[in-house]
Amino acid sequence: MAKPDAVTEALTRVLADSYALYFKTHAFHWNVTGPTFFSLHEMFAAQYNEVWTALDEIAERIRALGGTPPSGPSALGRYATIAEAEGNLEANAMVRELYAGNQAALKTIKAALAAAQKAGDEATADLLITRTEAHDKHAWMLKSTLAD
Numbered sequence: 054m055a056k057p058d059a060v061t062e063a064l065t066r067v068l069a070d071s072y073a074l075y076f077k078t079h080a081f082h083w084n085v086t087g088p089t090f091f092s093l094h095e096m097f098a099a100q101y102n103e104v105w106t107a108l109d110e111i112a113e114r115i116r117a118l119g120g121t122p123p124s125g126p127s128a129l130g131r132y133a134t135i136a137e138a139e140g141n142l143e144a145n146a147m148v149r150e151l152y153a154g155n156q157a158a159l160k161t162i163k164a165a166l167a168a169a170q171k172a173g174d175e176a177t178a179d180l181l182i183t184r185t186e187a188h189d190k191h192a193w194m195l196k197s198t199l200a201d
């Protein structure tokens with residue numbers, strides 16, 4: 054198998070963090086409790102659906118570049134910087150954890166964007182800028198939920 058180049062390797066890290074954040078957001082959608090249940094349940098759904106759609110675009114970009122995305126969650130997890138949630142958290146702790154997760158995804162995306170720009174790969178850079186906008190928006194909404 055061909056050795057992955059810097060761009061496909063960086064995109065694999067973006068796919069892995071996006072998947073980890075997708076799953077964590079979906080699990081919090083299931084498990085959130087308390088007086089803010091309904092609004093958080095709905096906001097988490099909007100966010101995990103957005104990230105789920107992006108997973109396909111990121112993986113297909115890896116294929117278009119000649120790479121092969123990992124074929125399962127454990128293989129993908131080896132590339133992730135976002136850890137699974139431990140135990141069941143109270144609602145505000147879930148929001149803080151998802152805010153941190155979006156910031157971690159943004160860091161991984163920024164590194165991939167630098168790799169794409171260095172390689173002159175404008176299409177991948179465009180995808181990564183779109184992902185930056187999406188995670189900036191998710192992070193803004195999460196942070197606004199925590200404001201007094």
Ligand SMILES: [Fe+2]
Nearest residue numbers: 082083094098
């Ligand atoms: Fe649901």
